[in-house]
Amino acid sequence: MSLADKVLAVNNDLPIRTERPVHSGKVRSVYWLTEADSRRLIQQKGYDVAPDAPLAIMVISDRISAFDCIWHGEGGLKGVPGKGAALNAISNHWFQLFKDNGLADSHILDIPHPFVWIVQKAKPVMIEAICRQYITGSMWRSYSKGERSFCGIQLPDGLTKDQKLDDVLITPSTKGVLKGIPNVAEVDDVNISRQDIETNFSAFNFSQASDIAQYERLLKEGFGVISEALAANDQVFVDTKFEFGYVHDASGQEKLIYMDEVGTPDSSRIWDGEQYRQGNIVEKSKEGFRQWLLNNFPDPDILLNKDRMDEREALARDNALPSEVLMSISQTYVGIAEKIIGQPLDISENPKAEIIDVLRNEYQLID
Structure with missing residues (x-):
């Protein structure tokens, strides 16, 4: 075979x-x-x-x-x-x-x-929430261009790339296109603030306003559980996406649950701890593959610019990547999975x- x-x-x-x-x-x-x-x-x-x-x-x-x-x-x-x-x-x-x-x-x-x-x-909560412990990726790109406000959170001047933040930040965005919410653009994956969620909680599928605090607790405590477990393997938990929904148990009680996936190399950034302490970033997640794509195609704007999706899809369709690149991703995913389990x-x-x-x-x- x-x-x-x-x-x-x-x-x-x-x-x-x-x-x-x-x-x-x-x-x-x-x-x-x-x-x-x-x-x-x-x-x-x-x-x-x-x-x-x-x-x-x-x-x-x-x-x-x-x-x-x-x-x-x-x-x-x-x-x-x-x-x-x-x-x-x-x-x-x-x-x-x-x-x-x-x-x-x-x-x-x-x-x-x-x-x-x-x-x-x-019943899904219509929010994708990113928890961030380090400033990197899209947040760093925006910060380096002078932006200081992220989802209603003000960041101070003077931060450096890949620096650990004082607190775990929750930077939510819309899951799908939501209509009729003041100050929220009707497009997928647009950043929102806690104020947006509080004022329009039912539009985001929260059953009641008090569930917002529970959702934030589950985000931060879930992030903490993973971060602590990864640290025991000398891995740095950088950021991750969480999704939530509501279900009913056998007694008819409604409860808020985690859904989709969590803490994976697809939905998170994970760095090698020893290398990070030496000032190097070694990705243990899909971020390494994203960086390889950005570095190996002549016009990275195609991959970053949503207005060039047709060109991007053609790039993916028409280019068979070297098999050693896919095998390197395999080693990353299997390796981090075996460390975790x-x-x-x-x-x-x-x-x-x-x-x-x-x-x-x-x-x-x-x-």
């Missing part, structure tokens, strides 16, 4: 029983189960959800996205070996740690396979066949 065969690049063609179209994102595909299958699994497995809660199978892939495009390599390599298993294993680890620390549950109910989650339908990563030889087998024989979701 070739290396390309071990990569799960296409994850929206599994024969899972569903009555709705498969939703395929940049990395994951979501299969909404039939009402009958959802009810059966809730009863059989004892999931702590309402008896009629809609469930879905979420299947990760090994695809690599950057700058809102999917990239591929030479020799038919359509993804990064081990990437999907690494992302899921890392998220599983952090979500469990949050639960163990009494923070909040996640949308994950069951893990049938390293590439697969069974999740419950949540404390054991070798379970990497499938034939992920699609394994997923079909377990969902057919153990969950009866494939005819």
Whole structure:
């Protein structure tokens, strides 16, 4: 079996029983189960959800996205070996740690396979919140041009690139296009302030205004849990994205939960601690791949300028990247995953066949 065969690049063609179209994102595909299958699994497995809660199978892939495009390599390599298993294993680890620390549950109910989650339908909070402990990336680019106000937070003069901040900053942005909110542009991923959220909490899908404080607590305490665990492995937790939603448990109680993924190399920046102390930045996240793209194409503005998306998509489509670049990303993802979970990563030889087998024989979701 070739290396390309071990990569799960296409994850929206599994024969899972569903009555709705498969939703395929940049990395994951979501299969909404039939009402009958959802009810059966809730009863059989004892999931702590309402008896009629809609469930879905979420299947990760090994695809690599950057700058809102999917990239591929030479020799038919359509993804990064081990990437999907690494992302899921890392998220599983952090979500469990949050639960163990009494923070909040996640949308994950069951893990049938390293590439697969069974999740419950949540009402999403329409915010992507970035927690930042260091000034780097887009924040540094804006700061270096003179900007000092970020999502309603004033930063002092005199900060230097990659410096640790005094506090963990929460810099939220909109998730999707939200309409009719004063002072908030009707475009995806626009920065917002805490004042915007407080004044229009229901427009962001918060059930009540008091949940904003809980959301901020879960952000900061979740960041702290991950930061402390990574520091024990001499890794620096720089920043990460969090997403939240609401679900109901078996008793009908509504609760705020973590969702999507958390603390992964896709959604976070992680630096090598020893190198950082020596004044060097060694990325243990997708940021290293982004930097490689910026350094290896003659016009980096194509990758940074949203008005040039057509050119960017053509760049990703028409350029097969060197296989050693994708293998270097694989080493980064697998390496940080194994540090976090404390054991070798379970990497499938034939992920699609394994997923079909377990969902057919153990969950009866494939005819």
